[in-house]
Amino acid sequence: xxxxxxxxTRHQVSVPPDTPLLWVIREVIGLTxxxxxxxxxxxxACTVHVEGRAIRSCVTPVSAVAGKxxxxxxxxxxSHPVKxxxxxxxxxxCGWCQPGQIMAATxxxxxxxxxxxxxxDEAMEGILCRCGTYQRIRTAIHRAAGTTSKGGAP
Amino acid sequence: MSGIVTMNRRDFLKAGAVLGGxxxxxxxxxxxTAAGMEPPGETFAPxxxxxxxxxxxxxxxxxxxxxxxxxxTALPMIVAEExxxxxxxxxxxxxxxxxxxxxxxxxxxxxxxxxxxxxxxxRLAKAGAAARMMLIAAAAxxxxxxxxxxxxxxxxxxxxxSGRRLSYGKLAERAARLxxxxxxLLKDPKEHTVIGRPVRRLDTPAKVNGTAIFGLDVAIPGxxxxxxxxxxxxxxxxxxxxxxxxxxxxxxxxxxPIDAGVAVVADSFPAALKGREALAIEWDEGPxxxxxxxxxxxxxxxxAKKPGAVAARRGDPDTALKGAAKRIExxxxxxxxxxxxxxxxxxxxxxxxxxxxxxxxxxxxxxDRNAAAKISGLPPEKITLRTMFLGGGFGxxxxxxxxxxxxxxxxxxxxxxxxxxxWTREDDIHGGWYRPxxxxxxxxxxxxxxxxxxxxxRIVGQSIAIGTPFExxxxxxxxxxxxxxxxxxxxxxxxxxxxxxxxxxxxVPVLWWRSVGHSATCFVKEGFxxxxxxxxxxxxxxxxxxxxxxxxxxxxxxxxxxxxAGWGKALPEGRGRGIAVHESFGSIVAQVxxxxxxxxxxxxxxxxxxxxxxxxxxxxxxxxxxxxxxxAFGLSAALHGAITFKNGRVEQSNFLDYPIIRMDEMPRVxxxxxxxxxxxxxxGEPGVPPVAPAVANAVFAVTGARLRTLPMTPERxxxxxxxx
Numbered sequence: 001x002x003x004x005x006x007x008x009t010r011h012q013v014s015v016p017p018d019t020p021l022l023w024v025i026r027e028v029i030g031l032t033x034x035x036x037x038x039x040x041x042x043x044x045a046c047t048v049h050v051e052g053r054a055i056r057s058c059v060t061p062v063s064a065v066a067g068k069x070x071x072x073x074x075x076x077x078x079s080h081p082v083k084x085x086x087x088x089x090x091x092x093x094c095g096w097c098q099p100g101q102i103m104a105a106t107x108x109x110x111x112x113x114x115x116x117x118x119x120x121d122e123a124m125e126g127i128l129c130r131c132g133t134y135q136r137i138r139t140a141i142h143r144a145a146g147t148t149s150k151g152g153a154p
Numbered sequence: 155m156s157g158i159v160t161m162n163r164r165d166f167l168k169a170g171a172v173l174g175g176x177x178x179x180x181x182x183x184x185x186x187t188a189a190g191m192e193p194p195g196e197t198f199a200p201x202x203x204x205x206x207x208x209x210x211x212x213x214x215x216x217x218x219x220x221x222x223x224x225x226x227t228a229l230p231m232i233v234a235e236e237x238x239x240x241x242x243x244x245x246x247x248x249x250x251x252x253x254x255x256x257x258x259x260x261x262x263x264x265x266x267x268x269x270x271x272x273x274x275x276x277r278l279a280k281a282g283a284a285a286r287m288m289l290i291a292a293a294a295x296x297x298x299x300x301x302x303x304x305x306x307x308x309x310x311x312x313x314x315x316s317g318r319r320l321s322y323g324k325l326a327e328r329a330a331r332l333x334x335x336x337x338x339l340l341k342d343p344k345e346h347t348v349i350g351r352p353v354r355r356l357d358t359p360a361k362v363n364g365t366a367i368f369g370l371d372v373a374i375p376g377x378x379x380x381x382x383x384x385x386x387x388x389x390x391x392x393x394x395x396x397x398x399x400x401x402x403x404x405x406x407x408x409x410x411p412i413d414a415g416v417a418v419v420a421d422s423f424p425a426a427l428k429g430r431e432a433l434a435i436e437w438d439e440g441p442x443x444x445x446x447x448x449x450x451x452x453x454x455x456x457x458a459k460k461p462g463a464v465a466a467r468r469g470d471p472d473t474a475l476k477g478a479a480k481r482i483e484x485x486x487x488x489x490x491x492x493x494x495x496x497x498x499x500x501x502x503x504x505x506x507x508x509x510x511x512x513x514x515x516x517x518x519x520x521x522d523r524n525a526a527a528k529i530s531g532l533p534p535e536k537i538t539l540r541t542m543f544l545g546g547g548f549g550x551x552x553x554x555x556x557x558x559x560x561x562x563x564x565x566x567x568x569x570x571x572x573x574x575x576x577w578t579r580e581d582d583i584h585g586g587w588y589r590p591x592x593x594x595x596x597x598x599x600x601x602x603x604x605x606x607x608x609x610x611x612r613i614v615g616q617s618i619a620i621g622t623p624f625e626x627x628x629x630x631x632x633x634x635x636x637x638x639x640x641x642x643x644x645x646x647x648x649x650x651x652x653x654x655x656x657x658x659x660x661x662v663p664v665l666w667w668r669s670v671g672h673s674a675t676c677f678v679k680e681g682f683x684x685x686x687x688x689x690x691x692x693x694x695x696x697x698x699x700x701x702x703x704x705x706x707x708x709x710x711x712x713x714x715x716x717x718x719a720g721w722g723k724a725l726p727e728g729r730g731r732g733i734a735v736h737e738s739f740g741s742i743v744a745q746v747x748x749x750x751x752x753x754x755x756x757x758x759x760x761x762x763x764x765x766x767x768x769x770x771x772x773x774x775x776x777x778x779x780x781x782x783x784x785x786a787f788g789l790s791a792a793l794h795g796a797i798t799f800k801n802g803r804v805e806q807s808n809f810l811d812y813p814i815i816r817m818d819e820m821p822r823v824x825x826x827x828x829x830x831x832x833x834x835x836x837x838g839e840p841g842v843p844p845v846a847p848a849v850a851n852a853v854f855a856v857t858g859a860r861l862r863t864l865p866m867t868p869e870r871x872x873x874x875x876x877x878x
Contacts, residue, residue, distance in 0.1 A: 015422075016404065023424050027379075032371035033364020035545070036423075037496050038579040042809040045496060073364035086362045090354050090775060093783055094222030095361030096368060096496040096545030121818040128809060130496045130546050131222045132786020134820035136779075 002066045006031065007075030017063035022046045024062045025072060033073035033099045037128065044127030047100040048072050054107035056126075073099035082106045085144035093131035100127050105141050114147050198326035200288050200334055202254040203281040204233060205247075210309060210323030212237070213245045217255035218274070219265040219517050220246075220357060221495075221547030222783070223838040224776035227355045228271050229278055231772055235348040236282030236341060238306040239322070246356060248541040251523045251534075262520035266552050266666065268739035268836020271772055275834060283338040285329075292329035293320050343770075352775035357543070369515040369542040370500045370576065377502065377572040378407060380565050381426045381581075383416040383433050387802035388586055388662055389440040392416055396434040403429040412564040414557060419569055423576055439802060442661050447591075447798040447805075451487070454593035454614040454658060462612055462654035463632040465642035469650035471597075474608035478599025482689055485595055486678040486862045489796035490588040491667055492812060497545020498582050501562035504572035505530045510537045511572075514559060515544035517552035521623075525556035529563045548787070549666040550587060554622035583812050584804045588797050589667030590616040590658075592637070592674045596682050598648075604690025606701070608650040611641050611678065616658045618665055632657060636666065640675035640738060640843065645708055646683060646701040662799075668787055669842040672738040676843030677792075677850070680734035681862060684851045694851060695721050695733050707767050708735055710828055711744040714765035718826050719746035729760065732851025734844035740835030741768035742828075743781070747821070747848035751857050755868030755875070757793060759821040759849055767828035768835040777837050778825040784841020785823045790814040792846035794865050 004011045006029055013028050025034050025048070034057060037045030041056040048057045049071040076083060082105045092098045101124070108115055108123035115123065120141050129137070142148055198206040205213040214233050220226040226246045234241035249255035255263050258273040286306045293311035294301040297318055304313050312319045343349070360366035385391070395416055397409035405425025410417045416435060420426035475481060501514040503526065510530040516522050519539055527534040544551055551558075558575070566573040577585065592615035599608040617634035619625050628635050633655050642653040667673060687697035695716050702708045712735045716722075719731060728750045735744040748761040764781040771777060794813040798805045806812040850861045859874035 016424075019422075019424050023422060026371075027373075027422050030373065031364070032367070032373075035368075035496075036370065036498065036576075038809050040579070040808055040810070043496065043579075078363060083362050087354075087358055090358055090779070092222075092355070092358055092361035093224070093779060094220075094496065094544060094546040095357065095366050098361050099364050102362065124817040126816075128496065128814055128816065130494060130548075130787070130790075130814055132783040132815070132820065133779075134786065134815075134817045135782050135823055137817065138820075 002062055004029070004062065004065065004070060005068065006070045007072060013062065015062060018061045020058050021048070021060040021062050021065055021070070022057035025057060025070075031072050031074050035096055035099055037097065043097070044104060045097050045100040047103040047127060049103060049107055052107065052110060054104050073102060076102065076106055080106060081144040082109060082140070085140040088143060089136045089140040091133050091136040091140050093133055097127060097129045101129065101137055105137070105144070108141070109145055114145055115141065116147070198285075198330040200285040200329070201281045203278060204237070204285045206285065206322050206326045208323050208326050210321050211245060212239055212243060212309070212322070213247050215247050215249045215255075217249040217263060218270040219515065219541055219544050219547065219551070221265070221515070221517070221544035221551070223270070223780060224355060224773065225265070225270045226357045227353060228772045228776055229274055230356060231348050231353055232275055232278040233282040235346055236279050237286050239309045241348055241353050241356065243309070244356060251519045251537070251539045256520070262518070264520065264552060265517045265547070266549065268741070268839040272740060272834040272836060279340050280338050283340050284334055287335045287338060288329045288332050289322055289325050291332055292325045296320065296328060349772050350774070353773055354775070366543050368497050368545045369502065369513060370497055370545070372502045372513040372542060372574065374502065374504060374572050377574055378419050378421060378569060379423045379426050380417045380419045380573055380575045381423070381430050381578065382412065382414050382561060382575060383418065383430050383435055384581055384585065385415055385437055387437070387439045387445070388442050390437040390443075391440065392435050393438045394436040399432040399434070400429040403432055408569055409433070410565060410568045412561055412568070414561045417561065417565050417575070419565060419573065427578070443802040445661070445799045445802045447800070450591070450799070451593065457614050457656045457658065458593055458595045458612050462614070462656040464652065464654050465633050465638040466651065466653045471608040471610045471650040471652045474650035475597060475599040475610065478607055479602045480600040480689055481597065482685060483595075483597045484682060484685060484862055485593070486681060487594065488592050488674045488677060488864045489798065490591045490662065491791055491795045492583050492588055492797055493546070493548040493550035493667055494582060494812060494814065495544070495546025495548055495550055498579055499550070499558045499577040500575060501559050502572060502574045503559070503562035503566040505563060505566040508532075508536065510563065512537065512539040512559060512563070513542055514539070514562070515542045515547070515551055516559065517544070517547050517549070518556070521554065522556045522559040525560050526563045529560060530567060548668040549670070552666065553587060554624060579809070580807045583797070583806050583808060586663035587665040588662065589673060590618065590637070590664040594678045596678065598682065598686055600686065600690055604692055606646070606648045606686055609644070609646070609648045609652070611653045612656070613638055613641060613653070614656040614658055615674070616660060616662065616664045618670075620657065620660060636671040638675070639671040640736060641679055644679055645705045645737065646698075647704060648701070669738060669839040672736060672839070672843040673791065676734065676736040676738070677846040677864060680736065680844065680847030681850050684732070684847070684854065685860060688854070693722075698733070698735060707742050707828075707832070708737060711735060711742045711765040711767045714826050714828060715744035715746050715763050718765065718824065719748070719763035721746060728856065730852045730855030732848045732853070732855055734847040734851065736840070736843045738840045738843055740833070741766060741837060741840040743840045743844050745785070745844040745848045747845070747852045749849055749852040749856060751853055751871060755871035757849065757853060757866055757871060759789060759819070761822045761824070762845065762848065764823065764825045764841060765828065766825065766837075766840070767830055767832070768837050768840070769830050769832035770834045771827060772834075774827055777827055780837045781825040781841045782823045784839070785845050786815055786820060788842040788845030789819070789821070789849070792849050792864060792866055793819070796865055
């Protein structure tokens with residue numbers, strides 16, 4: 001049995017220790033907001049926080065996070081400035097990558113409350129969006145941070 | 155195309171006829187509750203598209219799949235306008251599969267071709283207006299007044315003289331007893347308060363808090379998960395399957411050969427994956443075992459030496475070429491492309507003796523439903539297909555052979571339990587159904603003034619329709635219309651013109667990929683016209699303008715893009731602009747790209763200005779989002795995308811070697827909409843085609859290097875620059 005703390009709730013899970021955290025969150029705990037996109041830490045759709053840091057749950061063995069605080073999209077309050085900004089800027093299109101985008105953005109702002117465009121690019125370039133919502137993501141992060149965007153590739 | 159076509163052929167022949175431009179089924183207003191829907195009691199369902207609850211809830215049943223393009227917002231807005239409700243209160247429900255919800259022109263339930271708004275507008279407006287009229291009639295009867303003394307406003311019917319009012323919910327039961335109006339009165343567009351406004355997407359909150367349910371998120375009791383060991387070469391068949399090791403993997407329940415390959419069924423996705431890794435399969439690789447992209451290119455070039463089937467011809471291009479003051483020839487090539495939607499393909503199926511339930515994100519419900527009926531042995535009405543949110547579609551989820559649904563139904567039937575089949579990203583990238591690769595040979599001749607007098611364009615590429623139920627409607631005289639669209643109908647005024655086509659041998663499964671043929675032909679047409687402008691020593695914007703005099707809407711979009719982009723104004727050192735304009739799916743998009751090129755040949759796109767004329771519009775915010783999306787999608791292909799083959803195998807496997815653009819590569823995209831009263835055009839696809847040529851033309855403006863092959867990799871940029 002492995003003890004997991006997800007969004008403040010303790011879970012005892014009985015899975016092989018090398019099971020990727022992503023699939024424990026989705027299939028065992030039943031929280032499907034965290035998405036699968038590549039399985040190789042290439043797209044970031046599976047991004048969650050472990051002890052506040054953004055990690056890729058598709059390549060993180062569940063045993064590595066035993067007893068640690070895991071936060072998923074469902075654990076970010078609705079009132080969080082990032083979620084609010086996402087709504088204000090109408091960011092999502094298909095929506096599949098957005099939980100990962102939001103988890104990366106919330107971790108970025110926790111570490112760097114006033115990121116410039118370069119800092120945003122650096123924090124976000126690992127999260128792919130096939131619909132191309134990047135421009136709105138950048139705007140929304142600036143909105144959440146209370147800063148303004150220069151916009152566009154530098 | 156390989157595989158067994160299991161859909162109802164009759165349905166598709168109808169669709170095919172429409173795709174070919176022949177059959178248009180008139181808009182009708184289905185009245186009464188749609189079969190297969192079980193609305194809760196005491197609701198008012200005046201037609202198949204609207205349900206009003208006694209709790210004042212308003213549900214719009216949407217017959218199009220939401221894959222990011224915004225149909226779950228734009229279509230309800232059309233209803234909201236006529237029904238006089240705030241669109242933000244509308245609940246959206248995915249339509250079940252019944253003829254009431256067929257595509258208004260295709261005769262099947264499907265989403266594609268950037269047709270949703272333009273084909274549903276009238277029908278949904280009428281549905282909303284009919285409901286409004288019935289609610290007003292119910293209130294008038296209640297108050298014993300004339301209906302024309304009442305009006306609808308924000309979910310209420312009001313009686314002007316007395317100030318009485320009743321909510322739609324309060325009127326729902328009474329309205330439900332009335333006969334629907336024989337004729338409906340639509341609002342004057344001048345009175346519109348919803349249509350034409352930047353209404354926020356209705357699906358945003360669920361997509362921001364993680365509650366939106368996509369196909370891959372569906373979990374039902376007793377469900378098992380399967381992955382499929384798929385053939386390493388298209389058309390290969392499993393010869394010997396050794397599954398003893400796979401079955402020893404903890405969690406693996408069954409190993410089942412199905413049409414698509416060998417399914418490993420387990421109690422979790424990771425277990426299924428481990429089980430698949432433990433399989434040992436010997437494949438009979440079949441005729442494509444030697445497929446090689448280099449050799450295929452040579453084969454296409456060889457085919458291009460001979461005249462093809464004529465798609466369009468004017469004058470005598472060969473003679474005109476001989477007499478031209480200047481001549482130019484070029485070869486343009488584009489590769490196979492994967493759609494790579496972020497949500498990998500998946501389907502949940504539950505086959506029971508008396509019913510079959512399917513949960514999936516699909517763009518082609520009728521075919522999928524019929525395929526499930528055939529496999530399960532149940533009549534179509536016993537199949538319940540629930541359309542979930544699609545984590546991207548781009549055409550990939552509209553498959554003529556319903557393969558990703560069929561495999562889930564086959565697995566569920568075999569195990570007697572609900573089954574979810576999940577494609578890994580590698581399965582997706584290896585899995586075929588690509589945008590075809592095209593080889594294009596061009597020749598043009600200019601007169602002494604530099605204007606084109608001859609244009610010849612020969613296209614070699616696979617047909618996406620051949621061998622499918624769509625063949626009858628889409629392939630005529632050996633020409634797949636999607637292979638030549640955007641090329642054969644070039645709007646440039648050139649007196650001697652030829653576009654001909656060679657259908658390349660089938661084999662690699664190919665499919666419509668966001669903007670279909672235009673994704674290739676626009677690059678060629680807009681690149682080559684730029685070459686002509688350069689050869690003539692003329693400004694590429696003005697040159698296009700001069701050749702488009704008979705197309706005021708194209709000129710209008712071109713002018714708007716040029717103006718907003720500051721065409722002709724100075725740019726910082728090292729930056730250049732390129733322009734392109736193209737009509738597709740009933741809309742016109744002009745784009746100006748601003749780029750710079752690094753010393754290693756890397757292209758940086760800083761800004762893309764889009765001017766779009768899509769006729770009458772519903773939601774300008776969605777139009778802007780679709781332009782941003784089209785630019786991003788088009789740029790991924792322009793800069794990075796290519797599926798190639800060696801020894802019959804796809805050489806790419808995941809986002810590492812099939813990259814799509816990232817945050818730091820996203821240019822600033824500006825969208826300007828031409829005000830128009832023309833009939834509505836599409837918006838999901840038309841933003842894609844002009845990106846690649848606008849960027850290629852801008853690279854030429856900066857470096858003098860002409861890029862005629864996609865993707866525009868740094869190596870190709872350097873090679874073109876050194877050979878210029």
